[in-house]
Amino acid sequence: MDIFLIVMGAILTNNILLTTFLGICPFVSGVSGEYASASGMGMAVIFVLTMTIPINWLINHFVLQPLGVGYLSLIVFIVTIAFLVQIVEMFMKQFLPALYTSLGIFLPLITVNCAILGGVLFAIPTWNLGFVQSAAYGFGGGVGWALAIILMAAIRERLRFAPIPEGLKGPGLALIIAGLMAMSFVGFSGMINIRDFGG
Template identity: 45%
Template structure:
């Protein structure tokens, strides 16, 4: 259940496009056709699914303060966190190069349609954002990082697929001239963001339960204080009599 909730939150609530507006360049530029959007979305899923767990291992066993303790006690004081961005981007660039080789080999038409945006996945802020958010969330195991990476990729895939399908439809619609192009695209993105964020009420049951327990504990403490105060007041009245 924990993994399912993390997976769904990464797709809907913490969506890279609709919640954090990451990866907007590719989202806007490659969303004119559904077929192209599907290809780029699949590439993003693959890169996120590989790079987030790999960067989790790098962060846990190399970059964190004291992460090198496994090499020996003399390395326990080393802190390589200043290399975080360099190593994360290097991992991402390596995976993107692998994706580019695979796509060019097995789907030349998709490779040509994606054009410059395929190698630009390496500098897609949604990809780097997935690794940085993983580091910020401090997942206990690599399985959590893998689930989060796959969920984040699927969330970005759904976002670009949805806007591509809508843009293909509105191409034949009577859109007001000032809103044609990016104008109507930004409006649609905002509306879809509201729709995705509405899933928040469905996936925060654990947080709600914690809030209820906290409120109940506060109420118990207040009742105990009131009871103690009443006992003290009664004692004072008795003494005065």
């Protein structure tokens, strides 16, 4: 039951993009202009976030904490993320070539997507979730991010030929649409609080 609540909470009440502002750059740049690339990026984020949070959890609990070197956590987390993205990329190229080609450039870019490091920082030091719960948060967080960027791409495709003031074309309008989406997500706030599941 916990797991289900955490996944739903990560998608709706603690949406990583619309309530904590993580991973906004691809959201307002070209990626969200097209439905196909938005869903590709969304899939890649789900995949990497689901993998990195549990692995960083293991490293944190079995290496960093016992050795008493918690202050190294930022450096270790970012290096782990970079390594994992590299490994996922090689694995996919070898065994899932179709998915690999469809994701293209988005996979390596994920290393510097702050949704990943942000998700790790929320799940491990901030909320102190357990192992299974942090994996659930990783999956839910990825799905929530993908949901937001796919919705945004769908809206922007509809607006492609709309008469928009010159200055607002592109990022300006994308940010305002995101504001309206965030407003609707406020309706979910308070239903589930992931913080309560932490230790």
